[in-house]
Amino acid sequence: MNRWLRFLPLLVLAAFVAAVIWRLDRPAEEQIPSQLVGQPVPSFALAPAMPGKAGLLSAELAKGRPRMINVFASWCVPCITEAPLLMELKRQGVAIDAIAVRDRPEDVAAFLARHGDPFLAIGSDPESRVQLALGSSGVPESFIVDGHGIIRYQHMGPIEPGDLPEILREWEAAK
Amino acid sequence: MTTISSPPLKRGPIFLLSWGPACAGMTIFAALLLAAPALADSDLPAARWANEQLPDPRQEAQAKALMEELRCLVCQGQSIADSDAELAGDMRALVRQRIAAGERPGQVRKWLIERYGNWVTYRPPVEPVTWPLWAAPILLLVAGAWLLRKRLVRRRA
Numbered sequence: 118m119n120r121w122l123r124f125l126p127l128l129v130l131a132a133f134v135a136a137v138i139w140r141l142d143r144p145a146e147e148q149i150p151s152q153l154v155g156q157p158v159p160s161f162a163l164a165p166a167m168p169g170k171a172g173l174l175s176a177e178l179a180k181g182r183p184r185m186i187n188v189f190a191s192w193c194v195p196c197i198t199e200a201p202l203l204m205e206l207k208r209q210g211v212a213i214d215a216i217a218v219r220d221r222p223e224d225v226a227a228f229l230a231r232h233g234d235p236f237l238a239i240g241s242d243p244e245s246r247v248q249l250a251l252g253s254s255g256v257p258e259s260f261i262v263d264g265h266g267i268i269r270y271q272h273m274g275p276i277e278p279g280d281l282p283e284i285l286r287e288w289e290a291a292k
Numbered sequence: 293m294t295t296i297s298s299p300p301l302k303r304g305p306i307f308l309l310s311w312g313p314a315c316a317g318m319t320i321f322a323a324l325l326l327a328a329p330a331l332a333d334s335d336l337p338a339a340r341w342a343n344e345q346l347p348d349p350r351q352e353a354q355a356k357a358l359m360e361e362l363r364c365l366v367c368q369g370q371s372i373a374d375s376d377a378e379l380a381g382d383m384r385a386l387v388r389q390r391i392a393a394g395e396r397p398g399q400v401r402k403w404l405i406e407r408y409g410n411w412v413t414y415r416p417p418v419e420p421v422t423w424p425l426w427a428a429p430i431l432l433l434v435a436g437a438w439l440l441r442k443r444l445v446r447r448r449a
Binding site: 147149151152153190192218219220221224243244245246248249250251252254255 | 333334335336339365366368378379382383385386404405406407408409411412
């Protein structure tokens with residue numbers, strides 16, 4: 118028997134330990150992107166999330182013009198940081214609808230009164246059902262849906278100033 | 293998840309540090325005790341079927357078995373059966389509602405995989421990418437048997 122063969126188990130162990138240390142040092146990707154990018158938006162009909170606003174119907178998303186859907190909540194702290202950037206996107210001509218996850222009408226109204234209201238329609242998703250149907254795994258997230266109702270882009274986490282060029286590029290591409 | 297409600301667990305060098313002096317280990321232990329997860333959740337109560345069992349025990353058993361194999365999107369190391377996260381509760385409600393409506397567990401799992409990929413299930417499908425995963429136990433058993441045989445034969449000689 119080859120005397121070097123006896124070191125094989127040790128080498129296997131060393132390789133295993135090296136792999137574990139490497140993974141501990143570099144944790145796996147934590148974001149779980151939606152598999153529905155490139156697919157039609159699932160069909161849904163959400164009641165208005167606050168008085169004075171329309172609810173959100175998936176049928177409204179396939180009317181020839183792209184829409185952005187912002188998945189947010191009044192209780193979501195990062196949503197506050199992205200609020201001014203949504204206003205800026207609106208100013209630049211992006212049509213934004215919203216889905217308010219697990220929220221109350223008065224809380225949604227207070228949030229928008231305080232942080233600005235860039236939204237056309239806001240659907241209420243009290244049990245996160247549409248959020249799950251979209252393959253979204255948290256708030257805030259934003260989707261761009263083209264005029265044929267196909268999801269073209271997903272942004273996970275709060276929109277930051279550096280994200281605007283990419284979002285505007287995706288918006289133009291969805292036109 | 294993307295709210296600050298559940299800061300992503302940065303496991304990393306902390307384990308390596310704890311190989312150091314005992315006091316470092318104690319500090320980390322104390323830090324873990326103090327680090328209560330600051331959950332910025334909604335005020336809304338849990339969805340009806342998040343924590344309530346289905347009246348039909350057979351359906352509930354099916355739903356429960358499936359929940360134990362679905363991965364929580366927020367606290368990524370836990371199944372939705374184990375997790376207290378609101379989104380996990382809503383996922384449990386979704387599983388129970390769909391099972392109660394007559395869907396088979398496999399269909400519910402497929403619906404979620406269509407949205408979140410194989411990531412969401414703890415039971416990976418057999419396909420080329422996962423082949424090593426399924427083959428590894430068999431290969432290790434064979435290797436073990438081979439090693440054992442060598443030993444036994446040598447002893448008899």
